[in-house]
Amino acid sequence: MFEPLSAIPGLGFQERQDLVRAFVRSNKQNLLSVVDFPEEQYSRNIVFKNQGIEVMLTGWKPLRECWPHDHGGSHGLVYLIEGTALNTIYDINNGKLKKVTAKEFQSENFISMPEVYIHSMKNNSQNKRMVEMHLYWPSFSSMKIYDREKSIMYEVKGTCGAWEPREEEIIRSEHF
Numbered sequence: 001m002f003e004p005l006s007a008i009p010g011l012g013f014q015e016r017q018d019l020v021r022a023f024v025r026s027n028k029q030n031l032l033s034v035v036d037f038p039e040e041q042y043s044r045n046i047v048f049k050n051q052g053i054e055v056m057l058t059g060w061k062p063l064r065e066c067w068p069h070d071h072g073g074s075h076g077l078v079y080l081i082e083g084t085a086l087n088t089i090y091d092i093n094n095g096k097l098k099k100v101t102a103k104e105f106q107s108e109n110f111i112s113m114p115e116v117y118i119h120s121m122k123n124n125s126q127n128k129r130m131v132e133m134h135l136y137w138p139s140f141s142s143m144k145i146y147d148r149e150k151s152i153m154y155e156v157k158g159t160c161g162a163w164e165p166r167e168e169e170i171i172r173s174e175h176f
């Protein structure tokens with residue numbers, strides 16, 4: 001079912017968005033049926049992965065927010081299938097993580113993420129769930145996540161979400 005999405009890395013900006021939009025439109029019920037909405041954080045359902053691309057579906061209850069993170073140097077594209085997302089972009093300046101911009105997105109829109117990119121996402125609705133499709137190319141094996149309260153950067157395995165990591169998921173950590 002997901003095989004058509006393996007063409008994404010070779011496409012231009014517009015074709016890529018057209019393909020994702022058409023794919024979601026024709027498979028929407030199937031896609032929604034695998035998404036769950038945990039109390040804590042958000043769900044990560046990796047539905048397709050080869051060396052070239054990784055496709056993940058995420059489910060968020062109202063007002064859930066992830067930690068700032070990068071995508072291990074991969075390109076990323078998020079398609080907001082359902083809900084309202086707040087995307088916040090950060091920069092590291094003199095060892096400090098600073099918010100640069102925050103923008104709200106409505107369903108059926110895309111958030112495009114270049115290789116060098118630190119961001120956090122939030123379900124910005126008080127009462128509605130949020131569902132997203134995330135595409136990363138190439139697929140990646142590690143990423144950096146930022147604990148803003150403790151000012152600790154964790155490099156974690158690609159299987160970890162952008163939240164408090166478990167000990168076995170941490171590759172290294174440092175203060176920022």
Ligand SMILES: [Fe+2]
Binds near residue numbers: 069070071119
């Ligand atoms: Fe992300």
